[in-house]
Amino acid sequence: MTNLRRFSHGDRIRYETTGDDGYPLVRYGFVGGVTDDEGPVVIMLDGELGGDVVEIAHLQPVSICNVVLKLEGTDLLDDPGLRQGLVNLWRAEAEEAGLQIASLHPIGSGTGVRDSSEGYALAELSTGGEQYVLRATGCPHDAGSVLVRCDRPNRWDF
Incomplete structure:
Protein backbone atom coordinates (compact mmCIF):
# COMPACT_ATOMS: atom_id res chain seq x y z
CA MET A 1 0.00 0.00 0.00
CA SER A 63 -4.38 24.48 0.71
CA ILE A 64 -4.30 27.58 2.85
CA CYS A 65 -1.84 25.91 5.23
CA ASN A 66 0.77 24.97 2.61
CA VAL A 67 1.11 28.38 0.98
CA VAL A 68 4.33 29.28 2.76
CA LEU A 69 6.80 32.07 2.11
CA LYS A 70 10.41 31.49 3.08
CA LEU A 71 12.26 34.79 3.02
CA GLU A 72 15.88 35.61 3.80
CA GLY A 73 16.61 38.05 6.60
CA THR A 74 15.65 37.92 10.25
CA ASP A 75 15.22 41.71 10.15
CA LEU A 76 11.82 40.94 8.62
CA LEU A 77 10.76 39.83 12.11
CA ASP A 78 12.68 42.42 14.10
CA ASP A 79 11.60 45.57 12.22
CA PRO A 80 7.87 46.44 12.68
CA GLY A 81 7.68 48.19 9.30
CA LEU A 82 9.12 45.20 7.45
CA ARG A 83 6.96 42.80 9.46
CA GLN A 84 3.87 44.73 8.35
CA GLY A 85 4.81 44.13 4.70
CA LEU A 86 4.83 40.36 5.20
CA VAL A 87 1.02 40.27 5.19
CA ASN A 88 0.84 41.69 1.66
CA LEU A 89 3.64 39.45 0.40
CA TRP A 90 1.85 36.36 1.72
CA ARG A 91 -1.49 37.51 0.31
CA ALA A 92 0.09 37.89 -3.15
CA GLU A 93 1.44 34.33 -2.88
CA ALA A 94 -2.00 33.05 -1.82
CA GLU A 95 -3.60 34.76 -4.82
CA GLU A 96 -0.99 33.22 -7.13
CA ALA A 97 -1.85 29.84 -5.63
CA GLY A 98 -5.48 30.46 -6.58
CA LEU A 99 -6.88 30.81 -3.07
CA GLN A 100 -9.87 33.02 -2.35
CA ILE A 101 -9.40 34.96 0.88
CA ALA A 102 -12.79 36.13 2.20
CA SER A 103 -11.36 38.54 4.77
CA LEU A 104 -7.96 39.51 6.13
CA HIS A 105 -7.56 41.73 9.19
CA PRO A 106 -4.10 42.81 10.45
CA ILE A 107 -3.39 42.30 14.15
CA GLY A 108 -1.66 44.84 16.40
CA SER A 109 -1.97 47.94 14.19
CA GLY A 110 -0.61 45.94 11.27
CA THR A 111 2.75 45.08 12.83
CA GLY A 112 1.59 41.89 14.51
CA VAL A 113 1.61 40.66 18.08
CA ARG A 114 4.34 38.45 19.49
CA ASP A 115 2.55 35.16 20.15
CA SER A 116 5.58 33.00 20.95
CA SER A 117 9.32 33.25 21.39
CA GLU A 118 9.67 32.25 17.73
CA GLY A 119 7.47 34.85 16.08
CA TYR A 120 4.40 36.98 15.55
CA ALA A 121 0.71 36.62 14.73
CA LEU A 122 0.28 39.07 11.83
CA ALA A 123 -3.35 38.78 10.74
CA GLU A 124 -6.62 36.93 11.13
CA LEU A 125 -8.21 35.67 7.95
CA SER A 126 -11.01 33.51 6.70
CA THR A 127 -11.46 31.35 3.66
CA GLY A 128 -13.97 28.62 2.90
CA GLY A 129 -15.86 29.48 6.09
CA GLU A 130 -12.82 28.65 8.26
CA GLN A 131 -10.74 30.99 10.44
CA TYR A 132 -6.92 31.11 10.31
CA VAL A 133 -4.05 33.14 11.73
CA LEU A 134 -1.17 34.31 9.56
CA ARG A 135 2.13 33.95 11.44
CA ALA A 136 5.74 34.89 10.82
CA THR A 137 8.40 32.82 12.59
CA GLY A 138 12.07 32.12 12.34
CA CYS A 139 12.81 29.14 10.12
CA PRO A 140 13.84 26.18 12.31
CA HIS A 141 16.18 24.78 9.62
CA ASP A 142 17.75 28.08 8.46
CA ALA A 143 18.57 30.62 11.17
CA GLY A 144 18.77 33.46 8.63
CA SER A 145 15.27 32.96 7.21
CA VAL A 146 11.67 33.74 8.10
CA LEU A 147 8.57 31.61 7.37
CA VAL A 148 5.16 33.20 6.79
CA ARG A 149 2.25 30.75 6.88
CA CYS A 150 -1.31 30.19 8.09
CA ASP A 151 -2.39 28.04 10.99
CA ARG A 152 -5.75 27.27 12.53
CA PRO A 153 -6.13 29.24 15.74
CA ASN A 154 -6.45 27.38 19.02
CA ARG A 155 -7.52 30.31 21.13
CA TRP A 156 -6.99 33.98 20.38
CA ASP A 157 -7.63 36.97 22.61
CA PHE A 158 -6.38 39.85 20.48
Missing part, protein backbone atom coordinates in the same frame (compact mmCIF):
# COMPACT_ATOMS: atom_id res chain seq x y z
CA THR A 2 1.27 3.48 -0.85
CA ASN A 3 1.24 6.77 1.09
CA LEU A 4 1.11 8.85 -2.08
CA ARG A 5 -1.78 11.23 -2.63
CA ARG A 6 -4.39 10.57 -5.25
CA PHE A 7 -4.92 13.36 -7.78
CA SER A 8 -7.64 13.86 -10.35
CA HIS A 9 -7.80 15.82 -13.58
CA GLY A 10 -8.26 19.52 -12.77
CA ASP A 11 -6.97 19.47 -9.19
CA ARG A 12 -5.07 22.62 -8.17
CA ILE A 13 -1.48 21.71 -7.22
CA ARG A 14 1.63 23.12 -5.59
CA TYR A 15 4.84 21.87 -7.24
CA GLU A 16 8.14 22.10 -5.36
CA THR A 17 11.24 21.88 -7.50
CA THR A 18 14.67 23.46 -7.90
CA GLY A 19 15.15 26.40 -10.24
CA ASP A 20 17.93 26.78 -12.80
CA ASP A 21 19.84 28.82 -10.21
CA GLY A 22 19.82 25.91 -7.74
CA TYR A 23 17.39 27.57 -5.32
CA PRO A 24 14.07 26.04 -4.27
CA LEU A 25 11.17 27.04 -6.49
CA VAL A 26 7.43 26.69 -5.89
CA ARG A 27 5.06 26.72 -8.86
CA TYR A 28 1.30 26.37 -9.09
CA GLY A 29 -0.90 24.75 -11.70
CA PHE A 30 -3.46 22.06 -12.41
CA VAL A 31 -3.39 18.32 -12.94
CA GLY A 32 -3.77 17.66 -16.65
CA GLY A 33 -3.72 13.89 -16.50
CA VAL A 34 -3.01 10.95 -14.20
CA THR A 35 -1.60 7.58 -15.26
CA ASP A 36 -2.43 5.71 -12.02
CA ASP A 37 -2.41 6.24 -8.23
CA GLU A 38 1.40 6.16 -8.08
CA GLY A 39 2.06 8.63 -10.91
CA PRO A 40 3.67 10.20 -12.76
CA VAL A 41 1.25 13.09 -13.27
CA VAL A 42 0.91 15.53 -16.17
CA ILE A 43 0.67 19.07 -14.78
CA MET A 44 -0.21 22.32 -16.49
CA LEU A 45 1.78 25.08 -14.77
CA ASP A 46 0.32 28.58 -14.59
CA GLY A 47 1.59 30.77 -17.41
CA GLU A 48 2.86 27.90 -19.57
CA LEU A 49 1.23 26.40 -22.64
CA GLY A 50 2.61 22.86 -22.47
CA GLY A 51 2.41 20.23 -19.79
CA ASP A 52 5.16 18.71 -17.67
CA VAL A 53 5.35 15.13 -16.44
CA VAL A 54 6.39 15.00 -12.78
CA GLU A 55 6.54 12.40 -10.05
CA ILE A 56 3.59 12.55 -7.68
CA ALA A 57 5.91 12.88 -4.65
CA HIS A 58 6.76 16.47 -5.73
CA LEU A 59 3.11 17.59 -5.72
CA GLN A 60 0.74 18.76 -3.01
CA PRO A 61 -2.87 19.83 -3.30
CA VAL A 62 -3.08 23.59 -2.74
Whole structure:
Protein backbone atom coordinates (compact mmCIF):
# COMPACT_ATOMS: atom_id res chain seq x y z
CA MET A 1 0.00 0.00 0.00
CA THR A 2 1.27 3.48 -0.85
CA ASN A 3 1.24 6.77 1.09
CA LEU A 4 1.11 8.85 -2.08
CA ARG A 5 -1.78 11.23 -2.63
CA ARG A 6 -4.39 10.57 -5.25
CA PHE A 7 -4.92 13.36 -7.78
CA SER A 8 -7.64 13.86 -10.35
CA HIS A 9 -7.80 15.82 -13.58
CA GLY A 10 -8.26 19.52 -12.77
CA ASP A 11 -6.97 19.47 -9.19
CA ARG A 12 -5.07 22.62 -8.17
CA ILE A 13 -1.48 21.71 -7.22
CA ARG A 14 1.63 23.12 -5.59
CA TYR A 15 4.84 21.87 -7.24
CA GLU A 16 8.14 22.10 -5.36
CA THR A 17 11.24 21.88 -7.50
CA THR A 18 14.67 23.46 -7.90
CA GLY A 19 15.15 26.40 -10.24
CA ASP A 20 17.93 26.78 -12.80
CA ASP A 21 19.84 28.82 -10.21
CA GLY A 22 19.82 25.91 -7.74
CA TYR A 23 17.39 27.57 -5.32
CA PRO A 24 14.07 26.04 -4.27
CA LEU A 25 11.17 27.04 -6.49
CA VAL A 26 7.43 26.69 -5.89
CA ARG A 27 5.06 26.72 -8.86
CA TYR A 28 1.30 26.37 -9.09
CA GLY A 29 -0.90 24.75 -11.70
CA PHE A 30 -3.46 22.06 -12.41
CA VAL A 31 -3.39 18.32 -12.94
CA GLY A 32 -3.77 17.66 -16.65
CA GLY A 33 -3.72 13.89 -16.50
CA VAL A 34 -3.01 10.95 -14.20
CA THR A 35 -1.60 7.58 -15.26
CA ASP A 36 -2.43 5.71 -12.02
CA ASP A 37 -2.41 6.24 -8.23
CA GLU A 38 1.40 6.16 -8.08
CA GLY A 39 2.06 8.63 -10.91
CA PRO A 40 3.67 10.20 -12.76
CA VAL A 41 1.25 13.09 -13.27
CA VAL A 42 0.91 15.53 -16.17
CA ILE A 43 0.67 19.07 -14.78
CA MET A 44 -0.21 22.32 -16.49
CA LEU A 45 1.78 25.08 -14.77
CA ASP A 46 0.32 28.58 -14.59
CA GLY A 47 1.59 30.77 -17.41
CA GLU A 48 2.86 27.90 -19.57
CA LEU A 49 1.23 26.40 -22.64
CA GLY A 50 2.61 22.86 -22.47
CA GLY A 51 2.41 20.23 -19.79
CA ASP A 52 5.16 18.71 -17.67
CA VAL A 53 5.35 15.13 -16.44
CA VAL A 54 6.39 15.00 -12.78
CA GLU A 55 6.54 12.40 -10.05
CA ILE A 56 3.59 12.55 -7.68
CA ALA A 57 5.91 12.88 -4.65
CA HIS A 58 6.76 16.47 -5.73
CA LEU A 59 3.11 17.59 -5.72
CA GLN A 60 0.74 18.76 -3.01
CA PRO A 61 -2.87 19.83 -3.30
CA VAL A 62 -3.08 23.59 -2.74
CA SER A 63 -4.38 24.48 0.71
CA ILE A 64 -4.30 27.58 2.85
CA CYS A 65 -1.84 25.91 5.23
CA ASN A 66 0.77 24.97 2.61
CA VAL A 67 1.11 28.38 0.98
CA VAL A 68 4.33 29.28 2.76
CA LEU A 69 6.80 32.07 2.11
CA LYS A 70 10.41 31.49 3.08
CA LEU A 71 12.26 34.79 3.02
CA GLU A 72 15.88 35.61 3.80
CA GLY A 73 16.61 38.05 6.60
CA THR A 74 15.65 37.92 10.25
CA ASP A 75 15.22 41.71 10.15
CA LEU A 76 11.82 40.94 8.62
CA LEU A 77 10.76 39.83 12.11
CA ASP A 78 12.68 42.42 14.10
CA ASP A 79 11.60 45.57 12.22
CA PRO A 80 7.87 46.44 12.68
CA GLY A 81 7.68 48.19 9.30
CA LEU A 82 9.12 45.20 7.45
CA ARG A 83 6.96 42.80 9.46
CA GLN A 84 3.87 44.73 8.35
CA GLY A 85 4.81 44.13 4.70
CA LEU A 86 4.83 40.36 5.20
CA VAL A 87 1.02 40.27 5.19
CA ASN A 88 0.84 41.69 1.66
CA LEU A 89 3.64 39.45 0.40
CA TRP A 90 1.85 36.36 1.72
CA ARG A 91 -1.49 37.51 0.31
CA ALA A 92 0.09 37.89 -3.15
CA GLU A 93 1.44 34.33 -2.88
CA ALA A 94 -2.00 33.05 -1.82
CA GLU A 95 -3.60 34.76 -4.82
CA GLU A 96 -0.99 33.22 -7.13
CA ALA A 97 -1.85 29.84 -5.63
CA GLY A 98 -5.48 30.46 -6.58
CA LEU A 99 -6.88 30.81 -3.07
CA GLN A 100 -9.87 33.02 -2.35
CA ILE A 101 -9.40 34.96 0.88
CA ALA A 102 -12.79 36.13 2.20
CA SER A 103 -11.36 38.54 4.77
CA LEU A 104 -7.96 39.51 6.13
CA HIS A 105 -7.56 41.73 9.19
CA PRO A 106 -4.10 42.81 10.45
CA ILE A 107 -3.39 42.30 14.15
CA GLY A 108 -1.66 44.84 16.40
CA SER A 109 -1.97 47.94 14.19
CA GLY A 110 -0.61 45.94 11.27
CA THR A 111 2.75 45.08 12.83
CA GLY A 112 1.59 41.89 14.51
CA VAL A 113 1.61 40.66 18.08
CA ARG A 114 4.34 38.45 19.49
CA ASP A 115 2.55 35.16 20.15
CA SER A 116 5.58 33.00 20.95
CA SER A 117 9.32 33.25 21.39
CA GLU A 118 9.67 32.25 17.73
CA GLY A 119 7.47 34.85 16.08
CA TYR A 120 4.40 36.98 15.55
CA ALA A 121 0.71 36.62 14.73
CA LEU A 122 0.28 39.07 11.83
CA ALA A 123 -3.35 38.78 10.74
CA GLU A 124 -6.62 36.93 11.13
CA LEU A 125 -8.21 35.67 7.95
CA SER A 126 -11.01 33.51 6.70
CA THR A 127 -11.46 31.35 3.66
CA GLY A 128 -13.97 28.62 2.90
CA GLY A 129 -15.86 29.48 6.09
CA GLU A 130 -12.82 28.65 8.26
CA GLN A 131 -10.74 30.99 10.44
CA TYR A 132 -6.92 31.11 10.31
CA VAL A 133 -4.05 33.14 11.73
CA LEU A 134 -1.17 34.31 9.56
CA ARG A 135 2.13 33.95 11.44
CA ALA A 136 5.74 34.89 10.82
CA THR A 137 8.40 32.82 12.59
CA GLY A 138 12.07 32.12 12.34
CA CYS A 139 12.81 29.14 10.12
CA PRO A 140 13.84 26.18 12.31
CA HIS A 141 16.18 24.78 9.62
CA ASP A 142 17.75 28.08 8.46
CA ALA A 143 18.57 30.62 11.17
CA GLY A 144 18.77 33.46 8.63
CA SER A 145 15.27 32.96 7.21
CA VAL A 146 11.67 33.74 8.10
CA LEU A 147 8.57 31.61 7.37
CA VAL A 148 5.16 33.20 6.79
CA ARG A 149 2.25 30.75 6.88
CA CYS A 150 -1.31 30.19 8.09
CA ASP A 151 -2.39 28.04 10.99
CA ARG A 152 -5.75 27.27 12.53
CA PRO A 153 -6.13 29.24 15.74
CA ASN A 154 -6.45 27.38 19.02
CA ARG A 155 -7.52 30.31 21.13
CA TRP A 156 -6.99 33.98 20.38
CA ASP A 157 -7.63 36.97 22.61
CA PHE A 158 -6.38 39.85 20.48
